[in-house]
Amino acid sequence: MSSEPIFRVALRGQTIITIPRWNKGTAFTMEERKAFGLTGRLPYRVNTLDEQCDRAYDQLEARPEPLRKNTFLQSLKDQNWVLYYALISRHLEELTPIIYTPTEAEAISNYSHLFRRSEGLYLTFPQQDVMEQDFLEQTRGRDIDLIVCSDAEQILGIGDQGVGIATAKAAIYTLLAGVNPSKTLSVTLDVGTDNEELLNDQLYVGWPHKRVRGEEYDQFIDKFVQLVRKHHPHCLLHFEDFGVNNAKRLLDIYRDKHAVFNDDVQGTGAVTLATVMAAAGVTESTLADQRIVIYGAGTAGLGIARQLRDGMVTLDNISISDANKRFYMLDRFGLIKESLGPGKIRQGLQEFVRPDDEWEGAETNDKGEIGLLEVVRRVKPTVLIGCSTQAGAFTEEVVKEMEKGTERPIILPLSNPSKLHECTPQNANDWTNGKALLATGSPFPPCKMPNGKEYIVAECNNALIYPGLGFGAIASKSRSLTDTMIIAGTRRLAELAPALKDPDDALLPDFGNSPAVNLEVAVAVAQQAIEEGTAGVDWKKEEVREKVKEMQWKPIYGQYVYDEDGER
Numbered sequence: 001m002s003s004e005p006i007f008r009v010a011l012r013g014q015t016i017i018t019i020p021r022w023n024k025g026t027a028f029t030m031e032e033r034k035a036f037g038l039t040g041r042l043p044y045r046v047n048t049l050d051e052q053c054d055r056a057y058d059q060l061e062a063r064p065e066p067l068r069k070n071t072f073l074q075s076l077k078d079q080n081w082v083l084y085y086a087l088i089s090r091h092l093e094e095l096t097p098i099i100y101t102p103t104e105a106e107a108i109s110n111y112s113h114l115f116r117r118s119e120g121l122y123l124t125f126p127q128q129d130v131m132e133q134d135f136l137e138q139t140r141g142r143d144i145d146l147i148v149c150s151d152a153e154q155i156l157g158i159g160d161q162g163v164g165i166a167t168a169k170a171a172i173y174t175l176l177a178g179v180n181p182s183k184t185l186s187v188t189l190d191v192g193t194d195n196e197e198l199l200n201d202q203l204y205v206g207w208p209h210k211r212v213r214g215e216e217y218d219q220f221i222d223k224f225v226q227l228v229r230k231h232h233p234h235c236l237l238h239f240e241d242f243g244v245n246n247a248k249r250l251l252d253i254y255r256d257k258h259a260v261f262n263d264d265v266q267g268t269g270a271v272t273l274a275t276v277m278a279a280a281g282v283t284e285s286t287l288a289d290q291r292i293v294i295y296g297a298g299t300a301g302l303g304i305a306r307q308l309r310d311g312m313v314t315l316d317n318i319s320i321s322d323a324n325k326r327f328y329m330l331d332r333f334g335l336i337k338e339s340l341g342p343g344k345i346r347q348g349l350q351e352f353v354r355p356d357d358e359w360e361g362a363e364t365n366d367k368g369e370i371g372l373l374e375v376v377r378r379v380k381p382t383v384l385i386g387c388s389t390q391a392g393a394f395t396e397e398v399v400k401e402m403e404k405g406t407e408r409p410i411i412l413p414l415s416n417p418s419k420l421h422e423c424t425p426q427n428a429n430d431w432t433n434g435k436a437l438l439a440t441g442s443p444f445p446p447c448k449m450p451n452g453k454e455y456i457v458a459e460c461n462n463a464l465i466y467p468g469l470g471f472g473a474i475a476s477k478s479r480s481l482t483d484t485m486i487i488a489g490t491r492r493l494a495e496l497a498p499a500l501k502d503p504d505d506a507l508l509p510d511f512g513n514s515p516a517v518n519l520e521v522a523v524a525v526a527q528q529a530i531e532e533g534t535a536g537v538d539w540k541k542e543e544v545r546e547k548v549k550e551m552q553w554k555p556i557y558g559q560y561v562y563d564e565d566g567e568r
């Protein structure tokens with residue numbers, strides 16, 4: 001007996017082949033073609049999904065530039081979801097960087113010029129009087145598990161792009177965790193842009209207006225969040241690439257009221273904690289043993305600091321104030337120290353401010369600021385993390401200075417896309433004679449070690465964990481995604497680090513294994529949710545894995561039966 005799922009579908013003819021959720025193209029069987037009025041709409045030959053993947057892959061390979069591949073895959077997604085996800089799943093390591101980081105950054109910065117077809121929901125500030133109608137137009141009667149939203153103010157490291165990103169992040173949830181794409185919604189919250197180039201571009205498709213800020217902005221966001229809460233109280237609401245003054249602030253406002261998740265704060269914090277845990281395993285030290293310098297104290301920098309700090313408190317049993325002392329944060333005014341004053345010390349950073357007397361006699365610039373080299377010289381960090389968007393900030397001098405103070409420097413240049421990395425892994429490897437333990441935000445090829453061997457550079461990108469964190473919460477019908485659920489997922493990821501078996505191996509599992517890794521994370525998160533009473537299911541601990549697996553959407557077609565009362 002076939003285990004193929006059966007779908008009862010109420011659409012026929014031209015309609016069914018133009019809806020990507022239902023379209024099978026040449027894979028509609030002869031029986032389906034007859035039942036759905038398709039015999040004359042398709043050429044004779046019935047293809048398997050494998051054959052369709054081979055054809056699409058050949059077409060893709062005919063396009064040499066990554067951006068053209070991205071455009072091709074975008075149109076495939078507009079035509080046929082199963083084929084799109086099946087194709088990418090079969091070439092995961094090659095094609096994830098095409099639909100996601102780093103190529104997606106290029107696609108987003110060219111969004112208005114590459115624009116072909118709209119995707120998801122666009123909520124625009126001047127049209128907010130019809131926000132609820134627009135929202136219901138796309139969600140009425142739908143069972144929504146996940147909403148990914150962005151106001152596109154700080155897209156990766158490329159800044160204010162007006163519109164973009166939410167759709168790529170949602171696709172990764174499906175690809176790597178198995179979130180059903182028909183139960184997701186990507187939302188662009190268009191509140192304008194301060195990007196002059198876009199404002200002056202006749203072809204810019206977003207609202208050509210300066211960004212709305214302050215109370216008006218907050219009211220707009222609140223109106224949207226209240227709609228989500230009213231119509232889909234159980235869905236996970238994922239915030240992506242909001243600006244530094246909004247990301248953490250909005251998370252704090254809404255996290256007690258709904259299951260919300262900020263990927264740049266929490267996802268980045270989690271994947272970085274797992275990486276540092278694995279590196280500490282290699283150096284046979286604890287988290288609390290580390291001296292950590294974070295260069296770039298914005299959304300990601302603060303999220304990482306807090307997550308690593310909470311990791312020390314939970315896993316190493318030290319007090320919060322002791323843990324805070326392990327951190328040295330730098331931003332555009334150099335080291336974050338007391339005398340910078342509140343104007344330069346952002347909300348949330350107070351816990352990590354260094355006392356001035358600790359820095360007496362330090363080398364400063366003419367404004368009294370203490371730079372990275374001096375901090376590294378004095379602190380002798382064991383961990384150096386970059387999330388500053390400043391390409392090349394980890395210079396040879398800085399890295400060599402770090403190497404003098406620690407045997408295995410843990411260096412994580414996390415700024416995306418690739419061209420914004422604080423240093424290349426190969427440079428860090430060369431400058432430390434192969435001693436550095438490395439992970440980067442975007443994919444990089446392996447480093448050549450001085451002994452001729454290759455060192456695999458782990459990809460410390462939140463995509464290795466956020467799909468699993470989110471799916472764990474969705475599957476267990478959790479009312480919130482708590483810090484303890486995030487720690488549970490992070491610990492599971494850290495346990496899977498290849499470096500724990502072989503210290504010369506990568507600090508994180510390979511991206512090619514990311515679906516299996518995200519499943520492990522989702523199971524750990526769901527188990528934790530059940531244990532702490534956040535979950536809305538009453539599964540026994542030992543059945544969680546099977547239940548989570550059963551809920552995963554897979555890119556296979558299934559069999560269609562025509563039914564007037566069926567799905568649309």
Ligand SMILES: NC(=O)c1ccc[n+]([C@@H]2O[C@H](COP(=O)([O-])OP(=O)(O)OC[C@H]3O[C@@H](n4cnc5c(N)ncnc54)[C@H](O)[C@@H]3O)[C@@H](O)[C@H]2O)c1
Binds near residue numbers: 334
């Ligand atoms: N690897 C990942 O998973 C991951 C996740 C999130 C963000 N990121 C990357 O991290 C970078 C920052 O993202 P964000 O959302 O935190 O942006 P952000 O704008 O909130 O933070 C960037 C910070 O860097 C600071 N900065 C700018 N110039 C500096 C300088 N010369 N010296 C020191 N600090 C400087 C800014 O003042 C700001 O505080 C981006 O490139 C983003 O792609 C990576």
Ligand SMILES: O=C(O)C[C@H](O)C(=O)O
Binds near residue numbers: 441
């Ligand atoms: O999008 C990514 O690749 C990771 C992260 O969310 C970022 O903003 O850089």
Ligand SMILES: [Mg+2]
Binds near residue numbers: 240241
């Ligand atoms: Mg992001």
